[in-house]
Each structure stands twice: as structure tokens, then as C-alpha cells.
Amino acid sequence: QSALTQPRSVSGSPGQSVTISCTGTSSDVGLYDYVSWYQRRPGKAPKLIIYGVTKRPSGVPDRFSGSKSGNTASLIISGLLGEDEGDYFCSSFAGRYTLILGGGTKLTVL
Amino acid sequence: QVQLQESGPGLLQPSQTLSLTCTISGDSIDYPNSYWNWIRQSPGRGLEWIGCFHYTGSTYPNPSLKSRISMSVDTSKNQFSLKLISVTAADTAEYFCSRGPTVVTPGDLWGRGTLVTVSS
Numbered sequence: 001q002s003a004l005t006q007p008r009s010v011s012g013s014p015g016q017s018v019t020i021s022c023t024g025t026s027s028d029v030g031l032y033d034y035v036s037w038y039q040r041r042p043g044k045a046p047k048l049i050i051y052g053v054t055k056r057p058s059g060v061p062d063r064f065s066g067s068k069s070g071n072t073a074s075l076i077i078s079g080l081l082g083e084d085e086g087d088y089f090c091s092s093f094a095g096r097y098t099l100i101l102g103g104g105t106k107l108t109v110l
Numbered sequence: 111q112v113q114l115q116e117s118g119p120g121l122l123q124p125s126q127t128l129s130l131t132c133t134i135s136g137d138s139i140d141y142p143n144s145y146w147n148w149i150r151q152s153p154g155r156g157l158e159w160i161g162c163f164h165y166t167g168s169t170y171p172n173p174s175l176k177s178r179i180s181m182s183v184d185t186s187k188n189q190f191s192l193k194l195i196s197v198t199a200a201d202t203a204e205y206f207c208s209r210g211p212t213v214v215t216p217g218d219l220w221g222r223g224t225l226v227t228v229s230s
Contacts (some may be wrong), residue, residue, distance in 0.1 A: 003155075003156050003157065003158070012162040032214070034215055036215050036216065038216075038220075041224070044222065045114075045206075045220040045221055045223070046206070046208075046220040047220075048217070048218045048219075051215060051218070057218060074189075087156045088162075089157055091159070091187070091215065092159075092214050093213075093214040093215065096170060096173075097162070097170040097213050098170070098173065099159040099162070099213075099214075099215070099216060100159065101146070101149065101156070101157035101158065101159055102156070102157065103156035103157065104151075104156060104157060
């Protein structure tokens, strides 16, 4: 069971949009609509920003959105702000009561 | 406000047993819709889900770690614990606990993590 594949890093300027991909297989991302996205800033606990592929928890700005196509899920951050800088990682249910996570992506706001 | 706090030894030697505890404040560990996870992040291996535990005793371990881990709960202290036997340098990582509503997600609440280094 390999980790979900994410780009190591992405970057964008304030106001721009960035997309972070999370690629799995037909046994996890492609099969279940249980993809979550988390943001982690240094020294802080990971924060849930997307669950169920597209749903946003209360309090998460609508600049954050999620989607899925085939075996790849995506996190889209529009209208980049400096405070969005940090690490982002995805998770997916993989069946048989197991979870699989991504390697993480470092977002830099230029 | 619900908070999770991991605690552990910090440093241990190869072949020893790692014992970690997650203390929950502001919530009850025996809430039926709460599933408690252990997750770790290491520089070389990224993020890895270790396993999930429900207060009823149901456990859902990562198959790759199943033979080395055990999970338990102490409802009187509102804590759940992880034991990982026969550690090696590959177990060096930051360890997190989290709370999820079901077994299909790590959930909405995480601790800040505790760093564990395995070194002789």
C-alpha cells in the first residue's frame, strides 16, 4: 500500500490560484469519495480543510475547494493569501478499514 | 474546546518498545461516534497511518504494522495509547493522534504531534 502521490512543492503569488494533486489508485481515491485535505503550519496541529472530496468544514474559507477525477483528487486554493503558506496533505479511505495518506506538498506564497 | 495532546519518550534505542499516549480534553473518549487514530510523519517516508481505535475495543491497524502495534484505552484518564515493538531507525518520526467520526477519515481534530527518535 503505497502513499498517495503529491507534488513536493507548489507556489503562487498572492491573489493567484494553485492546485495540489493527490494521485492514488482505483482501490482508494478512485473508488471512494472519502478524500480529505489538511493544512499544517509549523508547530501547529494539522487542520482539516476539505472532507468527503468536496465538503468544507465550518469556518474554512470558500477559497478552498476540492474535486476528484478518476484516481486523482485535487485541492484548489484561489485568491492566495500569505497565510495559506504551509504544508498540505491528503488522505483517502482504502477499504478494509484502512487509510492512506499523501506525502505532503509545501505551498509557498511568493 | 477539544484538544488532543500526544506524549512520548522522545528518544529510545533500537529494539525497544515505543509507548505513546494521547490525552483528550474537552471531549469524551467513549463517545460512540469518535474513532481515534495514530499517524506518523517521517522525512523519508512521508505520512503513514498507523491505526484506528474505538473505545469499545475495536482496532483497525495498518496491515504493514499490524504485527508490531497494539492500541488501548484508559477511559478513566480519557487517554488512548499506542505501543510499537522492536523499533528501528525507520520508526523515527513525528507521531500524531487524531479524532474521526468514522474509520474512513483521520478526522477533524489532531494533536500537534510528538517527535520520536530511535537511535543508539
